[in-house]
Amino acid sequence: KQWYQRRVREAVKSSKLKFKGEKKKRKRKREEKTDEWVEDPTARHRVWWIVRDILDVRGSVLLEHTESTSYITAREDASIGLGDVREQTEDPENAEIFTALPGSADDKVAIKTGYDKFLSVGVDGGITGRSEAIGMREEFQLVFEEGFQTLQGCNGRYLTFGEDGSIGCTAEEVKDSNKVIIRTRGDKNRKSETVAENSAKRGQVP
Numbered sequence: 001k002q003w004y005q006r007r008v009r010e011a012v013k014s015s016k017l018k019f020k021g022e023k024k025k026r027k028r029k030r031e032e033k034t035d036e037w038v039e040d041p042t043a044r045h046r047v048w049w050i051v052r053d054i055l056d057v058r059g060s061v062l063l064e065h066t067e068s069t070s071y072i073t074a075r076e077d078a079s080i081g082l083g084d085v086r087e088q089t090e091d092p093e094n095a096e097i098f099t100a101l102p103g104s105a106d107d108k109v110a111i112k113t114g115y116d117k118f119l120s121v122g123v124d125g126g127i128t129g130r131s132e133a134i135g136m137r138e139e140f141q142l143v144f145e146e147g148f149q150t151l152q153g154c155n156g157r158y159l160t161f162g163e164d165g166s167i168g169c170t171a172e173e174v175k176d177s178n179k180v181i182i183r184t185r186g187d188k189n190r191k192s193e194t195v196a197e198n199s200a201k202r203g204q205v206p
Helices: 002-014 195-201
Strands: 028-030 035-037 057-064 072-073 080-085 096-103 108-112 118-121 125-129 141-147 148-154 159-160 165-171 180-184
Touching: 080 125, 108 148, 125 165
Parallel strands: none
Antiparallel strands: 028 035, 057 072, 057 096, 057 180, 072 080, 096 108, 108 118, 108 141, 118 125, 141 148, 148 159, 148 180, 159 165
C-alpha cells in the first residue's frame, strides 16, 4: 500500500536522530481539559514500534511485509507465510511474534519462532522454521534502507515473497516487494548497548 509506505517514510525522516546511549523522552501533549500521551505515529497496536538500529532488533519482534502490511507467521508444520492483515486495535497472533537473538556478527541475527525453532535458509533458498540450533543457515544479515529493512540469507540473497504465499531468500537485489518493517515492543527509553559491548556479550546467556 503506497499510502502506508509514504506515511512510514515521512515519520522516519521527520524523527530526530537518536545516538547510542541517549535516552529518547516521550512527549506529553497538554490541552485545557485533557492531558494525553502523544502516540508514536509509526507504532501499531499501540506498543509495536519500528526499529531504527541493529541493537533494537532484540527480543520479541514482528516482521511486517510493506506491500501487504501483514506479518510473517510461523506455522505448525514448520512452513513460513504471511498472516492476515491486522487492524490497529487487533493484537498480532502468537505465531506472528518471533524472538530475535544476536548472531555471529554485529549486523546479523537469528530468529526463533513461537514453536521454539529457528528460521533457516535451505539449499533452494526457501525459509523454514525447524532448526533447533543456530548455524550459518540460521543467521540473517539485517539491511536498513530508507526507513525499511530486509533480511539477507546465508546464500547472499534477499527476502522474497512468492505469489503462492511462500517466503524465501532468492532475490538478487532489494526491491519494494521484498522490504519489511521490523517492529519491537521493547523499551524505547532503555540505554542502548554499544557495538563493542554487544560483541563482548555475544555467546553469553543473559
